[in-house]
Amino acid sequence: MNVLLTSSGRRGYMVNYFKKVFNPIGGKVHTCNSERLCSSFKAADAYIVAPKIYDDGYIDFILSYCADKNIKLIVPLFDVDLLILAKYKSIIKSHGITVVVSNEEVVRICNDKWSTYKFLKSQGVAVPRSFIDVDSVIKANQDGILAFPLMLKPRWGMGSIGIRKIHSVSELKFFDDYVKTEIKNSYLKYESAITPDQQIIYQEYIEGDEYGLDIVNDLNSNYYFTYVKRKLAMRSGETDIAVYEDNKDLRTLGQEIASSLKHIGNLDMDVITSNGLHYVLDLNARFGGGYPFTHALGVDLPRLIMEWVLQIKPTDFKFKDLSNDVFFKDIIVS
Template sequence: MNILLTSAGRRTYMVEYFQKAIEPYGGEVFALNSDINAPALWKADHFEVCPLIYDPSYANFLFDYCQSNQIELVVPLYDIELPVLSRLKSKFLKNNIRILVGEEWLTEMANDKWLTQNFLHKHNFSTVPCFLSLEAFVDSYRQNEISFPVYVKPRWGMGSLSLYKAENLEELKFFFGLVKKEVRRGTLRFESQKDFESSVIIQAVLPGQEFGLDIINDLEGNYCNTIVKKKLGMRSGETDCAITIRHEILSLLGQKLASITKHPGNIDADVFLDGDEAYVLELNPRFGGGYPFSHRAGVNLPEAIVSWCLEINVPKNTLDYNEGVLSMKGIEMIDRHD
């Protein structure tokens, strides 16, 4: 069994996790990225530089690459590829290639911050006040329904790309226009073509402490566990330092989300806790940047995924974690071996 990581980027640790998981079965880890200097490529057993996800040739390239290299599992690692791959997974599965991705409705919702908050509100989760226009925000502001500061960001965004904090109305108007320009010119222009006029979102700044959740289901969408991490440091929109904790409210929140989404594998959720009130900010139905903290605490989701694919029993402790594990990310130098 061979495994392919798409949009591998800088996630060298994901390559290593899957290499260890598949080694007992004689498999190898392949990696794709559109940039040959992506560090994770050079950690993989084999790699290829691929077309961009929105290139018309991408789907055929991916299918041919999988068949040529006896790939049986595709693990996507980048938000914007998830909707594209969700539309391909039925075709691939008919050819014995499993793509670890949720249903199309889930990937489209999770990539769209406005749809995410609507989904959460529909299912009675506490949500973040959001606005798609300056006019809507100003109306609420004048009625004392919201106050500054607020965040201005792309509606279809990721990480900290084009994220700004506005302290007053003058700054808000400036950042709103700036984000719209950056969206039009940058890498997010493809997603934003769906509704460019509503491609910028204004979000309230949430109170309380931020937590990251790894919400794990098996490949059939059955709930397994929620790993709770208290975020202690952030860098470029990604968790940089965290400690694992036990928290009943957040664990139950994860279980409720899992029962609704029925996703395979992992959902990475960002949650703010203010007293006993948990506000869900974002959902990422993939291995997120916070997963290594769960792995360091004893979880081995790559091993579980390989076992599920091979129809091998997964011991309960494979997805359990140790409380109080504080870890942080470092920087690793990678050499090219052309």
């Protein structure tokens, strides 16, 4: 079985994880990206420069390439791909191709931080107080409901683009305009166009211990497991240094969210624990930048995906006892 990883970018380590699973069964790992200068191309068995995800011909291009290369599995690696692939999931399936992406509703909940906030709140999960317009933020501050500092983020944000810590009303007004310009000049403009008049979300600043969870459901949205890591350092919006933590409360939280959200594959979730509460900040319905830490613990999600697609008995993974080890991303992916 051949597999295509879309928007592979700099994630050569993901290509290698999939090659270790698919090459031994005669499969090749293909990658595509809209930019030719893409380091993950070096790791792939084959690659192609694709149109941008929002180009009208993108899906036809992908289907044609998959037919030509006998590709039966597509795994997106970037948030921008998710909504489009989810929208055309049934068409892709009609061509005999499995795409590991959640349905449109789930992707919208995860990609749109305001929808994330409303979903989590409806589930009784602790979340930072959030607002969708500047006037509401200023009024909440004047009423003593929201204190500075606060976090300003693109509503349809990804990575660390446009995130600002705000300390005053004057900063709020300045960066509100500034970040909207950043959005306009980046790939965030595509999904932000869905809510053109409300492109920013403003959130209470929570200080505490930061965690990243990989929450896995199978291809039928059945819960499988949750892995918890405590973040020690971040770089460009991704976990750079972390340590494994067997946190029962967070594992339970992961299972509860997985069971209600009904995502497919991996859900990358960011949590801050403060004053005994677990505040959920973000949901990302794909392999997150912190997945290598989970992989280093002995979990092989690419293998699970292969086994689920081929309908063979899933591997019974044994987690390594690495509770006291500090993991550095640049070392574990090298």
